[in-house]
Amino acid sequence: MTTPAPEAHISIRDLTMAYGSFVIQRDLCFDINRGDIFVIMGGSGCGKSTLLRHMLGLLAPAAGDILYSGQSFTLADEQAQHAMRRRWGITYQSGGMFSAMTLAENVALPLQLYTPCSRGEIADIVAYKLALVGLAGYQQYYPAEISGGMLKRAALARAIALDPEILFFDEPSAGLDPISSRLLDDLILELKESTGATVVLVTHELPSIFAIATNAVYLDAASRTMIAYGSPTELRDHSDQAVVRQFLTRGSNPGEPTEPAARSGNE
Amino acid sequence: MSDSSAGFQLVQQSDHSALLTLSGDWLQGSRAGSFAALSQQLHQATPESLVVDGAGLGQWDSTLAAFLLRCHNHCRQEGIPFTTRNLPAGTDKLLRLATAVEPHRQTAEPRGSWLAALNPLTVIARSTDLIRESLAFTGELSIALARLVVGKSNTRFEDFRHFCYQAGPEALGIISLTSVLVGMILAYLGAVQLQQFGAEVYVANLVTIGILREMGVLMTAVVMAGRTGAAYAAQLGTMQTNEEIDAITTMGISPMEFLVLPRFLALLVAMPLLTLYADLLGIVGGGIVAGGMGITPLQYISQTEQALAIHHLAVGLIKAVVFALLIAVAGCRAGINSGRSSAAVGQAATEAVVTAIVYLIVADAGINIIFQQIRF
Ligand SMILES: Nc1ncnc2c1ncn2[C@@H]1O[C@H](COP(=O)(O)OP(=O)(O)OP(=O)(O)O)[C@@H](O)[C@H]1O
Ligand SMILES: [Mg+2]
Numbered sequence: 001m002t003t004p005a006p007e008a009h010i011s012i013r014d015l016t017m018a019y020g021s022f023v024i025q026r027d028l029c030f031d032i033n034r035g036d037i038f039v040i041m042g043g044s045g046c047g048k049s050t051l052l053r054h055m056l057g058l059l060a061p062a063a064g065d066i067l068y069s070g071q072s073f074t075l076a077d078e079q080a081q082h083a084m085r086r087r088w089g090i091t092y093q094s095g096g097m098f099s100a101m102t103l104a105e106n107v108a109l110p111l112q113l114y115t116p117c118s119r120g121e122i123a124d125i126v127a128y129k130l131a132l133v134g135l136a137g138y139q140q141y142y143p144a145e146i147s148g149g150m151l152k153r154a155a156l157a158r159a160i161a162l163d164p165e166i167l168f169f170d171e172p173s174a175g176l177d178p179i180s181s182r183l184l185d186d187l188i189l190e191l192k193e194s195t196g197a198t199v200v201l202v203t204h205e206l207p208s209i210f211a212i213a214t215n216a217v218y219l220d221a222a223s224r225t226m227i228a229y230g231s232p233t234e235l236r237d238h239s240d241q242a243v244v245r246q247f248l249t250r251g252s253n254p255g256e257p258t259e260p261a262a263r264s265g266n267e
Numbered sequence: 268m269s270d271s272s273a274g275f276q277l278v279q280q281s282d283h284s285a286l287l288t289l290s291g292d293w294l295q296g297s298r299a300g301s302f303a304a305l306s307q308q309l310h311q312a313t314p315e316s317l318v319v320d321g322a323g324l325g326q327w328d329s330t331l332a333a334f335l336l337r338c339h340n341h342c343r344q345e346g347i348p349f350t351t352r353n354l355p356a357g358t359d360k361l362l363r364l365a366t367a368v369e370p371h372r373q374t375a376e377p378r379g380s381w382l383a384a385l386n387p388l389t390v391i392a393r394s395t396d397l398i399r400e401s402l403a404f405t406g407e408l409s410i411a412l413a414r415l416v417v418g419k420s421n422t423r424f425e426d427f428r429h430f431c432y433q434a435g436p437e438a439l440g441i442i443s444l445t446s447v448l449v450g451m452i453l454a455y456l457g458a459v460q461l462q463q464f465g466a467e468v469y470v471a472n473l474v475t476i477g478i479l480r481e482m483g484v485l486m487t488a489v490v491m492a493g494r495t496g497a498a499y500a501a502q503l504g505t506m507q508t509n510e511e512i513d514a515i516t517t518m519g520i521s522p523m524e525f526l527v528l529p530r531f532l533a534l535l536v537a538m539p540l541l542t543l544y545a546d547l548l549g550i551v552g553g554g555i556v557a558g559g560m561g562i563t564p565l566q567y568i569s570q571t572e573q574a575l576a577i578h579h580l581a582v583g584l585i586k587a588v589v590f591a592l593l594i595a596v597a598g599c600r601a602g603i604n605s606g607r608s609s610a611a612v613g614q615a616a617t618e619a620v621v622t623a624i625v626y627l628i629v630a631d632a633g634i635n636i637i638f639q640q641i642r643f
Contacts (some may be wrong), residue, residue: 056517082519096514100426101504110518113421 006033007263009198015064024254037199042219046100048202099142104139110161129157149176169201277308285314290323293331302337321354379498406602411523420524430533446545450552453477471570474553479579483546488590492623495596500619503602504612539590566599
C-alpha cells in the first residue's frame with residue numbers, strides 16, 4: 001500500500017446483530033479502509049452473511065451503527081440510503097440473479113435505471129462486462145441455463161455494471177474450480193487496481209485470502225464477537241488467538257507459524 | 268467370548284469422587300448399560316467428580332460411545348469434572364470429536380403445538396395480524412400506483428405484458444369449462460323449481476341474472492385465486508429464497524413497483540375481461556340445459572334479452588375489479604413475506620389461496636349487502 005494514511009471508508013461501530021432475541025454477534029467495532037480488499041472470516045454459521053446483510057441495510061442493527069465515509073447509514077433517510085446504495089455492487093451467496101431475465105437483461109437493468117445511456121451503449125457495456133468475467137456470448141442465456149460457477153461470474157458482471165465504489169461479495173468463489181477461482185481473484189484485484197474500489201468479501205478460500213486480502217476480521221461463533229483484526233498473513237503468523245491461527249492454517253499445527261503452501265505469487 | 272458381567276459399577280471413593288468401572292462386551296443388543304439407572308445412582312451419590320475406567324472392557328461398538336457421551340453431557344450439565352482412563356484408544360478419540368462442539372441450544376421460540384393452533388385467542392390474533400398486514404400492503408401498493416401515474420415508477424412494461432398473457436389467454440381453457448358448467452348447474456337448479464309453476468321459460472332470466480351478478484365473476488375469481496394468486500406467491504417466494512428480492516432492494520428499486528405492480532395491473536386488466544367471457548359462456552351453458560327441457564333457442568334468447576340489464580353487468584364488473592385487487596394482494600403479500608426455504612414457499616402458496624378465497628367470499632357478501640341497500 002502506497003497511501004500514507006488510510007482513510008476509513010466503512011466503519012462498523014459497536015454493532016450488535018440479532019434475529020429476534022437470538023444474538024448472532026455483539027460489539028463489532030472495526031474500520032474498512034478505502035481501497036482495502038477486506039475479508040470477513042469465520043466458521044460456518046458465525047454470522048458473516050448476516051453481517052453483510054446489515055452492511056447492505058437489508059437488516060437493521062439491534063444496536064450500534066454503520067458509517068459510510070463518516071455518514072451513518074442506519075440513521076440516514078431513504079433518499080440518502082438510496083444514494084449510497086447506488087455506488088455499491090453486490091453479489092449474493094445464492095446468486096440473486098433475476099431468473100425471469102436473460103443475463104444481458106440482468107446486467108443491463110442497473111444501467112437502464114441509473115445511467116442516461118442509449119440502448120446501443122448499454123448493449124456494448126453489457127457485452128464488455130460479460131466478457132470481463134469470461135461469459136462473452138452468453139447474453140441471451142437465462143440464469144437457469146448456465147452452471148453454478150458461471151452464475152457466480154454473471155452475478156459479478158451485474159455487480160460491476162455501474163463501476164461501483166464498494167464491491168460486496170458473499171462467497172464469490174465457493175463452488176468454483178481452482179482455475180476459475182484464481183481467475184476471479186485476479187479479476188477482483190484488477191478491478192480494485194483500475195477503479196480504486198473498496199472490496200468487502202466473505203470467503204473461506206485460504207489461497208484467495210492470502211493472495212488478495214489486505215485486511216480481515218475474524219468473527220468467532222463461540223464468543224459471538226470479533227476476536228481478530230488485521231492483515232491475514234499477519235494474523236496467521238502472529239495472532240494471539242489460537243483459533244484464528246488454526247483457521248488460517250486449515251487446522252494444522254496451530255502453535256507453529258508455517259509457510260503457506262498455496263501462496264500464489266501474483267504481485 | 269460372552270462376558271456375563273457386561274455392565275457398569277459405580278463406586279463412591281473416599282475423596283467424594285465416583286469411580287465408574289465398565290466391563291464386558293458393549294455391543295448393540297447386549298443391554299450392557301442403561302444410562303437411566305446410572306443417572307439415578309449419580310443423583311443419589313452426588314459425587315464431586317466422575318472417573319470412568321474402561322480396563323475391564325471387552326468388545327465394543329457405538330453403544331459404548333453413546334453411553335459415554337451421555338455421561339459426559341450429564342457431568343457438563345451438573346458442572347462436575349469428567350475424566351476417563353484405560354478406555355480403548357478409539358472411543359477416547361471419538362468422544363473428543365463428539366464433544367468438540369458444544370450442543371446448539373435452541374433459543375428460538377418453541378414451535379406451536381396443534382392445540383395452540385386451535386386456541387380461539389391465537390386464531391383471532393393471527394387473523395387480525397393478517398388483516399393488518401394486508402391493509403398495509405394495499406397501502407404500499409397504492410403508493411406504488413400513484414408513482415406509476417406520475418411517471419416515476421420502475422415498473423417494466425414487458426413484465427406487465429408477460430403477466431397479462433399469463434393471467435388472460437392462458438386461463439381461457441379452464442374458465443370456459445367452469446363457466447359452462449356453472450351455467451348448466453344454475454339452469455337445472457332453477458328449472459326443477461320453476462317447473463312446479465309451469466314457468467320453465469323464466470329459467471333464462473334466472474341464469475342471466477345469477478351469472479351476471481354473482482356466479483360468473485365469483486367462479487372466475489376462485490379459479491384465478493388458485494391459478495394466478497398461488498403462482499404469484501410461489502414466484503415471489505422463490506425470488507425471496509434466491510436473494511433476488513435482496514438484489515432488487517439493494518439496487519434501489521422498490522419490489523412493490525418492480526414485482527407487485529405489474530402482477531396486480533395484469534390481474535386488474537384480465538379479471539373484467541375474463542368475467543365477460545365467463546358470463547357469455549355461462550348463459551350458453553344455461554341455454555343447453557333449457558334446450559334439453561323443451562325451451563326453444565329463440566325463446567331462451569328473447570327471455571335472456573329481457574333480463575339482460577346493464578346494471579347487472581356492472582355489478583359483476585365492479586366485483587371483478589375488487590376481486591382482482593384481493594387476489595393480487597393475497598398472492599403477492601404471501602410471496603414477499605415468505606421465508607427462505609422450499610417449505611416456506613409451499614406455505615406461502617397455500618396461504619395465498621386460502622386468504623384469497625376467504626377475502627373473496629367476505630367481500631362478495633359485503634358488496635351484495637351494499638347493492639341491496641342502494642337497490643342497484
Ligand atoms: N432468518 C433467520 N432467522 C433466525 N436465525 C437465522 C436466520 N438466518 C440466519 N440465522 C442464524 O444466524 C446465524 C448466522 O447465519 P449466517 O447465514 O450469517 O452464517 P454465515 O456465517 O454466513 O455462514 P456460512 O459460512 O455457512 O454461509 C446462524 O446460526 C443461523 O442459524
Ligand atoms: Mg453465508
